[in-house]
Amino acid sequence: MTAQIIDGKAIAQKTCDELKTKISSLQDGAPSLAVILVGDDEASQIYVRNKKKKATEVGIDCHVIELSASIGESALLSTIDELNDNPHINGIIVQLPLPKHLDEQKIIAHISPDKDVDGFTPYNSGLLSYNNPSAFVSATPKGVLELLKSTGIDLVGKHAVVIGRSHIVGRPVAKLLLNADCTVTITHSHTVNLPEITQTADIIVSACGQPKMIKSSWLKEGVVILDVGITRVDGHLCGDVDFDDVKEKASFITPVPGGVGPMTIAMLLVNTYEAFLRAQAKGETSHCCHHKNCHCH
Ligand code: NAD
Numbered sequence: 697m698t699a700q701i702i703d704g705k706a707i708a709q710k711t712c713d714e715l716k717t718k719i720s721s722l723q724d725g726a727p728s729l730a731v732i733l734v735g736d737d738e739a740s741q742i743y744v745r746n747k748k749k750k751a752t753e754v755g756i757d758c759h760v761i762e763l764s765a766s767i768g769e770s771a772l773l774s775t776i777d778e779l780n781d782n783p784h785i786n787g788i789i790v791q792l793p794l795p796k797h798l799d800e801q802k803i804i805a806h807i808s809p810d811k812d813v814d815g816f817t818p819y820n821s822g823l824l825s826y827n828n829p830s831a832f833v834s835a836t837p838k839g840v841l842e843l844l845k846s847t848g849i850d851l852v853g854k855h856a857v858v859i860g861r862s863h864i865v866g867r868p869v870a871k872l873l874l875n876a877d878c879t880v881t882i883t884h885s886h887t888v889n890l891p892e893i894t895q896t897a898d899i900i901v902s903a904c905g906q907p908k909m910i911k912s913s914w915l916k917e918g919v920v921i922l923d924v925g926i927t928r929v930d931g932h933l934c935g936d937v938d939f940d941d942v943k944e945k946a947s948f949i950t951p952v953p954g955g956v957g958p959m960t961i962a963m964l965l966v967n968t969y970e971a972f973l974r975a976q977a978k979g980e981t982s983h984c985c986h987h988k989n990c991h992c993h
Contacts, residue, residue: 697918699946702843708958711842712754715965719755727972728757729787729813729964730779734772734798735765740791747789750961756968759785765795772798773806780808783980787813787968792864810974813967816863824868827875832967837868839959840901840922841876847920847948852877857894859883859910859936860903865924869901890914902936910937918947924956 719726729751733744744760751758761775779788788811794800809819815834823831844851856878860866870882878899883890885904891914894900902910903924910921925936935952943949950956 697944697947699921699943699949700847702846702922702948702950702955704839704843704950704955705958707843707846708839708962711959711962711966712750715962715969716754719969724976725972726755726757727786727968728759728784729789729968730759730761730785732761732763732772732775732779732788732790734763734767734791735795737793740793744791747961747964751965751968754965756965767798769798769802772803776803776806780806780811783975785811786971786975787811787964789814789964811971813964813971815868815967821863821868824871824875827871832971833872833963834864834868835960835963835967836865836903836924836956837872838963838967839956840869840924841872842959842963843922843950843956844899844920849920849948851899854878854898855881855896856899856901857881857883857897858901858903859890859894860905860924862903865903869903869924873899873901904936906936907934908936908938908941910942912938912942912945915942915945917945919945921946921949922956923950923952926952926957 731744731747733740748758748760763772763775776788779785788807790803792800794803804816805818807817809817812820812832815832820832824833856873858866858870858873858880861882861884866882870880873880881893883893887893894910894914895916897916897919899920901922901924905925905927907927907929921937921942923935923937927934933953939949939951
């Protein structure tokens with residue numbers, strides 16, 4: 697068996713094209729996204745630039761609010777308050793990681809659940825635990841499920857093994873798979889005999905950041921593999937899965953790069969559009985935020 701490649705890049709582009717069409721046909725306003733970037737971390741600046749570029753392409757107003765690395769907690773919370781109260785802002789995200797002196801959980805929890813398009817607040821995380829369809833689901837896990845659905849396989853009753861238990865990827869992915877009626881095993885760095893567990897998996901979602909860790913001897917014939925991991929090795933991006941070693945054993949697999957990665961921004965934009973529709977249903981429309989730290993205009 698040679699694995700079929702799940703083309704995340706193409707699926708993400710199709711999603712963005714469809715979104716662009718929907719936004720261009722809106723009668724009243726356009727969705728708007730505020731991205732708070734604290735400090736000058738180079739990787740974060742690149743991620744934010746990419747989010748703004750893609751958002752603009754589909755017709756979402758993206759306001760990047762750049763704040764000093766030395767900003768205090770209360771000033772950052774006040775910025776979030778202003779955005780929460782601003783009817784012209786539909787989605788708010790705080791680019792992570794934050795500088796060490798800031799309490800990430802406290803800052804994220806301050807975002808209004810209605811504008812939490814990253815789905816990181818305890819409220820939306822709780823809704824997802826309840827399998828409540830109104831939850832904003834974090835972009836990467838949401839993208840993973842979209843890619844899984846694109847294979848056409850029936851998820852009901854499948855044994856899904858999730859590698860990694862972070863709040864950003866592993867845990868929400870596990871909840872989504874459970875909500876899709878999979879039997880889910882969550883594994884992590886303290887798991888004993890991981891290869892024995894993965895050998896029983898019909899589906900593997902790996903998000904542990906250990907390059908090429910997963911080998912063909914770890915797998916059951918025909919397994920579906922979603923590789924979330926991204927690590928730079930010798931200047932090249934590398935997944936958690938040893939792609940060349942496993943490609944004859946898996947039935948479907950995402951490549952790195954070009955698999956899960958491109959879906960992340962696409963899903964963030966889908967969530968922002970959804971937040972706009974919900975705000976519009978309450979009688980609000982969208983314009984520039986005019987925030988004093990907004991460098992977009
Ligand atoms: P994290 O460091 O917060 O969590 C890693 C998890 O992997 C932890 O739960 C840890 O217990 C587990 N782990 C570590 N080593 C392990 C091992 N040897 N065996 C089993 N489990 C192990 O990381 P994260 O934010 O969840 O990201 C994970 C990976 O996914 C990283 O490579 C990251 O770059 C990538 N990522 C990609 C996207 C995307 O858009 N494609 C988005 C987010 C994260």
